[in-house]
Amino acid sequence: MSACSVEVDRNLCKGCGICVSVCPKNALELSPNIGPSGYRYPMLKGECIGCKTCTLYCPDFAITIVCNEGGGQG
Amino acid sequence: MRCLRKHFSRKYLREEVLPTPFCPGCFNGVVMNAMFKAFEELGVERLKGYVFVSGIGCSSWIPSPHIKADTIHTLHGRAVAVATGVKLAKPNLNVIVIGGDGDLAAIGFNHLVHAARRNMDLLVILVNNLVYGMTRGQASPTTPEGMRTVTTPYGAYEPVMDVAELIARTNANYVARWCVVNFNQLKNSIKEALSKYSRGFRFIEVIAPCITYVVRYEGKTPGQKIKELMKVCRPNTETPYGRIGILKAEDKPGYLDRYFEYVKRATEGDKGE
Ligand code: SF4
Ligand code: SF4
Ligand code: SF4
Ligand SMILES: [Mg+2]
Numbered sequence: 001m002s003a004c005s006v007e008v009d010r011n012l013c014k015g016c017g018i019c020v021s022v023c024p025k026n027a028l029e030l031s032p033n034i035g036p037s038g039y040r041y042p043m044l045k046g047e048c049i050g051c052k053t054c055t056l057y058c059p060d061f062a063i064t065i066v067c068n069e070g071g072g073q074g
Numbered sequence: 075m076r077c078l079r080k081h082f083s084r085k086y087l088r089e090e091v092l093p094t095p096f097c098p099g100c101f102n103g104v105v106m107n108a109m110f111k112a113f114e115e116l117g118v119e120r121l122k123g124y125v126f127v128s129g130i131g132c133s134s135w136i137p138s139p140h141i142k143a144d145t146i147h148t149l150h151g152r153a154v155a156v157a158t159g160v161k162l163a164k165p166n167l168n169v170i171v172i173g174g175d176g177d178l179a180a181i182g183f184n185h186l187v188h189a190a191r192r193n194m195d196l197l198v199i200l201v202n203n204l205v206y207g208m209t210r211g212q213a214s215p216t217t218p219e220g221m222r223t224v225t226t227p228y229g230a231y232e233p234v235m236d237v238a239e240l241i242a243r244t245n246a247n248y249v250a251r252w253c254v255v256n257f258n259q260l261k262n263s264i265k266e267a268l269s270k271y272s273r274g275f276r277f278i279e280v281i282a283p284c285i286t287y288v289v290r291y292e293g294k295t296p297g298q299k300i301k302e303l304m305k306v307c308r309p310n311t312e313t314p315y316g317r318i319g320i321l322k323a324e325d326k327p328g329y330l331d332r333y334f335e336y337v338k339r340a341t342e343g344d345k346g347e
Contacts (some may be wrong), residue, residue, distance in 0.1 A: 007079050014287075016099030021297025039098065056111065056257055057300070059103025060093055061081035063142055 004050040004067040008041045013062035019054035028054065056063030083110040086121060086309035091139045099289075099296030101254045102133050105172075105201055106140070108257055112264035124168045125160055129153040129182060131174040132208045132284070133201035147231075154189045165166050165330050171198040175216040179237045182228045183215075186237075189243040191193050193274040195328040200277065202235060202315075203284035211287025212254030218314045224287065238279040242321040247274030249322040253281040253307030255300055256318065263320065274328035281307065281315045286327065 005048035006028070013035060019042050020028045035041045042054075042063060050067040083106060084092075088145055094202040096102050113121070126137035130150035148156045153171045161169045171178075178186050178200050189196060205223050206212040212225040215235040238251040247304035248271045252260040260280060267276040281303070283289055287297045328334075339346070 009078055009081070014093065014098035016103075017098055017295060017297050017313065018300060021300055022294075037093070055081060056107055057104055058081065058107070059084045059100055060098075061087065061103065061107075064079040064081050066079055 003033050004048040006042065006048060006054075006063050007064045007066060008043075009062045009064075010035035012036055012060045013041040014035070014037055014060050014070050015041060016059065017042075020058065020068050022053050022057045024051060024053060025050075050073055055061045081113045082114060083107050083323040085109045085119070086113065086142055087140050088142050094140060096132065096137060097286045099285040100132070101203070101280075101285065102136055102316070103203060104254050104257070105133070105260075105280050105282060106136055108254075109199070109264050112268065113260045115261070116265055116269060123166070124170060124341065125157075125164075127153045127157040127160065127169065127171050129173050129177040130208070131177045131206075132175055132203065133172060133282075136172045136201070137170075146241070151180075152185065153177065153178055154182060154185040154194075154196070154198065157198075158185075158189055161195050161330070162333075165195070169196050171196060173198075173200065173267055174202065174207070175202045175204070175214050175237070176208075179235060180206075180215050183237075187244060190241045190246040190275045190277065193245045193247060193326060193332075194263070194328045195273050195275070195330050197264075197276045197278070198262070200275040200279040200281055201282050203282050204315075205286065205287050206282050207284040207287055211291065213286065218224040222291065224291070236316045238277065238316060238321055241275075241277045245275075245326070246277055246322065247271055247324045247326055247328065248278075248279075248320075250320045251281070251316060251318055252309075253303050253313075253315065253318060255303040256307055256309060259309060259319075266323070271323060271325055273331065274324075274326055281318075 028042045030040040121143035128134035138147040217230040220229040242249040250263045
């Protein structure tokens with residue numbers, strides 16, 4: 001079970017896929033369905049280590065990471 | 075329902091105007107993240123005392139309407155001139171200019187190079203997307219030779235303008251160039267240019283290829299371009315975008331230091347004879 005989870009503001013996400021491609025654990029994939037703004041959004045498919053690379057590179061301020069112990073919010 | 079956590083950048087943004095008007099994947103947002111991370115690490119929680127000035131073009135939309143600070147969205151190419159006026163009128167404010175290659179290196183280069191020559195107390199961030207993005211991707215002075223664009227379908231044939239090297243040859247204090255994938259170095263440069271090197275002219279060029287008219291035009295996705303740039307943009311090496319790294323870091327007196335020194339001499343009638 002992943003210690004960290006991913007939260008996406010689907011009103012901001014534009015489905016660019018940058019988060020998917022920068023994740024060092026290849027833990028993300030784009031959803032099969034489209035979100036409220038007409039784009040596919042990222043979902044966790046593997047283990048997230050909470051590195052927050054995805055949050056730094058998300059150009060639309062849409063993805064954040066929440067970890068159980070200690071790990072801060074991004 | 076539990077509230078969503080907010081992305082760290084959003085405390086610096088006027089959230090009511092989101093989402094941005096930028097194309098999906100546009101690197102403008104990554105440059106914003108690097109700048110906001112720099113502020114966060116500097117302990118600046120609110121951007122009081124900072125003024126952001128921009129001209130015209132895609133990256134000129136970074137400050138206004140988005141950044142929760144004083145912002146001035148001015149005429150095409152004139153951001154540096156307006157910023158100079160702001161700084162001279164209110165020397166205690168931190169004045170930051172953000173603009174693209176079309177705005178700062180083409181129509182506005184005259185203002186840029188003279189502010190650099192004067193070592194004017196400004197931080198200028200050039201978001202070099204390699205084309206005129208807002209007008210649909212025409213080749214610009216910073217389009218690398220050989221790159222295909224809508225106006226150079228067989229590859230750009232004009233020699234490229236190396237803006238960071240040109241500015242480094244002036245009296246400017248601080249000059250750096252990073253690719254958008256050198257995230258930490260870019261963030262650290264912005265930090266440095268607002269703390270250790272807080273006076274004089276500071277210029278940071280960011281290579282941030284236009285997603286729609288460079289990256290998609292090449293048939294690539296934003297993610298593929300990021301991986302490609304991660305291979306190409308090695309610090310302290312020559313790249314198709316020029317030398318990546320810190321080109322210059324000095325702390326000479328800035329324009330205002332010299333100006334106030336001059337005023338003091340004039341007040342005392344000291345012509346230095
Ligand atoms: S990087 Fe941001 S905008 Fe792009 S797909 Fe991921 S969450 Fe959405
Ligand atoms: S925090 Fe790191 S490991 Fe987790 S999804 Fe984002 S990039 Fe992948
Ligand atoms: S045209 Fe290019 S620079 Fe302008 S918003 Fe779209 S991707 Fe960004
Ligand atoms: Mg441009």
